[in-house]
Amino acid sequence: MSPIDTLVNSTIRPDVRAVASYHVADASCFIKLDAMENPYHLPHHLREDLAQRLADVALNRYPVASYASIKRRINDKLGVPAGYDVILGNGSDELISILCMACAMQDRRATVLAPTPSFVMYQRSAQFAGMDYVGVPLKADMTLDLPAMLAAIREHKPALVFLSYPNNPTGNLFAEDDIVAIIQALDGFGLAVVDEAYEPFAQQTLMRRLPEFNNLVVMRTVSKLGLAGIRLGYMAAAPQLLTEFDKVRPPYNINVLTQVAAEFALDHVEVLNQQAAALRAARADLTAALARIPGVEVFPSAANFILIRVSNSDDVHAKLLAHKVLIKNVSKMHSVLANCLRITVSTPEENSAFLDAFTASLAA
DSSP: OOHHHHHHHHHSOHHHHHSOOOOOOOOTTSEEOSSOOOOOOOOHHHHHHHHHHHHTSOTTSOOOTTOHHHHHHHHHHTTOOTTOEEEEESHHHHHHHHHHHHHOOSSSOOEEEEEESOOHHHHHHHHHTTOEEEEEEOOTTSOOOHHHHHHHHHHHOOSEEEEESSOTTTOOOOOHHHHHHHHHHTTTTOEEEEEOTTHHHHOOOSGGGGGGOTTEEEEEESIIIIIGGGOOEEEEEOHHHHHHHHHHSOTTOSOHHHHHHHHHHHHTHHHHHHHHHHHHHHHHHHHHHHHTSTTOEEOOOSSSEEEEEOSOHHHHHHHHHHTTEEOEEOTTTOGGGTTEEEEEOOOHHHHHHHHHHHHHHHHO
16 A cells, blocks of 8 residues: 555545545536526626626635625525525535534434435535434435435434425425424424525525524525526524524635625626526426427426436436537436436527437437
């Protein structure tokens, strides 16, 4: 064994060495339909205005650590209830990590619980924080198995339950009554974290219900709304909880360019909302087109992506890559996703190009 291998083995945790890195595919020269991004740019005149604002940023100074101005815009424009505030993260990924670090106990192993399959960062963040992770399988039709969730909550007494709403990678919305039942089952010992990353496309939210439940946390990101490149997430909860979470947050976790870009975008949020509406319409068109193709099973989606099942997902995925179309092959994530592919909804032009390549891939 080489000296560096000996050093790695003696200093890096075995479970970290054993896990694979989070993989992001190279999308150069591809039609990129794998990452649930908004394909639309800001209008040209707004980009010019934004460029001037960014040019005036004091890059030599640290951000104002309270982030008061951007939080005020989020509270005013994105439906945070009166009397509630948010804390910010470098994307929702950092917020998930903050939650896990804040809830990981030093005297015992705390537990994170979530339906599975769901967003992979719930499990990874739990592991890296030194928490146990319990995944409760979805039903074969991708719906939530509420009795199994409640049984797992009774057995494991989780500190955190993550609920992706809509769920990634399946795209469906769990019933709100089921989520409320989970929140109530956790009362007194655990937090329910409702991850509303795709709220602009679902048009459904539990944010309004924060005053009803002290143990509810609502988390969102501006990535899917059209600002994936600036990496900004936010979460709202009871003020006493936010106070504790904020102690774990790095003091300058949102850089000044992100802050200014987000403030500018929220000042023009109607443009982003119009783009979301266009993508909702495109989702309906793409769903209908896929459903007309023989041998393709299409699952209901309230997100900006669509989950489908084909007879051989690996073969179709490889052929789409040959056509320079990049989608997500999720078939290996969980047995319930066997032969499933996830397609991001894009512009009419890119959706049409995907359909042509997809049809050709099935026929080849």
